[in-house]
Amino acid sequence: MVTDTLVIHEIYASIQGESSFAGVPCTFVRTVGCDLRCTWCDTPQAFQGGTRLARSEVLERALSFGTPLVELTGGEPLLQPGVLPLMRELCDAGRTVLLETGGHRDVSGVDPRVHKIVDLKAPGSGEVAQNRLENLRYLTARDELKFVLADRGDYDWMRGMLVIHELDALGAKLLASPAFGLLDPRTLVEWVLADKLPVRVNLQLHKYVWGADAVGV
Numbered sequence: 087m088v089t090d091t092l093v094i095h096e097i098y099a100s101i102q103g104e105s106s107f108a109g110v111p112c113t114f115v116r117t118v119g120c121d122l123r124c125t126w127c128d129t130p131q132a133f134q135g136g137t138r139l140a141r142s143e144v145l146e147r148a149l150s151f152g153t154p155l156v157e158l159t160g161g162e163p164l165l166q167p168g169v170l171p172l173m174r175e176l177c178d179a180g181r182t183v184l185l186e187t188g189g190h191r192d193v194s195g196v197d198p199r200v201h202k203i204v205d206l207k208a209p210g211s212g213e214v215a216q217n218r219l220e221n222l223r224y225l226t227a228r229d230e231l232k233f234v235l236a237d238r239g240d241y242d243w244m245r246g247m248l249v250i251h252e253l254d255a256l257g258a259k260l261l262a263s264p265a266f267g268l269l270d271p272r273t274l275v276e277w278v279l280a281d282k283l284p285v286r287v288n289l290q291l292h293k294y295v296w297g298a299d300a301v302g303v
């Protein structure tokens with residue numbers, strides 16, 4: 087079956103880097119393949135290659151690190167149908183499961199126990215036209231909606247989206263992340279404070295620990 091195997095770039099333990107779980111030890115399952123090309127993407131190495139593994143082996147390796155938290159990331163995990171049953175199995179095994187997704191793929195089939203971290207791509211990403219706004223209806227207080235911002239134009243776009251789609255009412259956490267090396271975090275904090283926006287400014291913690299080349303998690 088198409089869900090029996092997954093193409094995997096790497097499975098490793100680190101700390102969660104860019105969500106409300108930042109700093110928590112976490113096992114990452116990085117899948118191969120993405121159908122977007124965000125201008126500031128820091129994981130292009132996951133666009134191709136990798137190793138095809140049985141889903142049972144991916145599950146076993148993901149559990150072997152022993153962290154309570156496991157994150158599916160990519161690339162774009164939802165491109166591979168086997169990710170849905172894998173996340174279910176990780177939840178069944180008692181893990182807290184995070185899914186990092188670009189926000190352009192349907193999240194309706196994701197196990198409700200999974201914490202979805204869903205991007206809304208701002209214009210500076212070059213992929214704003216790919217946002218799948220239907221996904222908003224599947225977000226709950228368990229989930230997080232993330233904006234990566236490259237400049238003031240992106241910030242203003244996010245501010246407009248908050249109003250137009252009443253995103254604060256979804257209950258999901260709203261994350262505003264400065265694109266590393268493009269937008270000064272201090273500037274973003276000043277804008278958020280000036281506008282009293284109901285967002286959490288979110289830094290890519292792993293880059294402050296391991297340097298600018300550390301991959302997104």
Ligand code: SF4
Pocket residue numbers: 120121122123124126127128129130160161162188
């Ligand atoms: S969705 Fe993620 S993996 Fe794909 S291009 Fe954008 S940042 Fe990179």
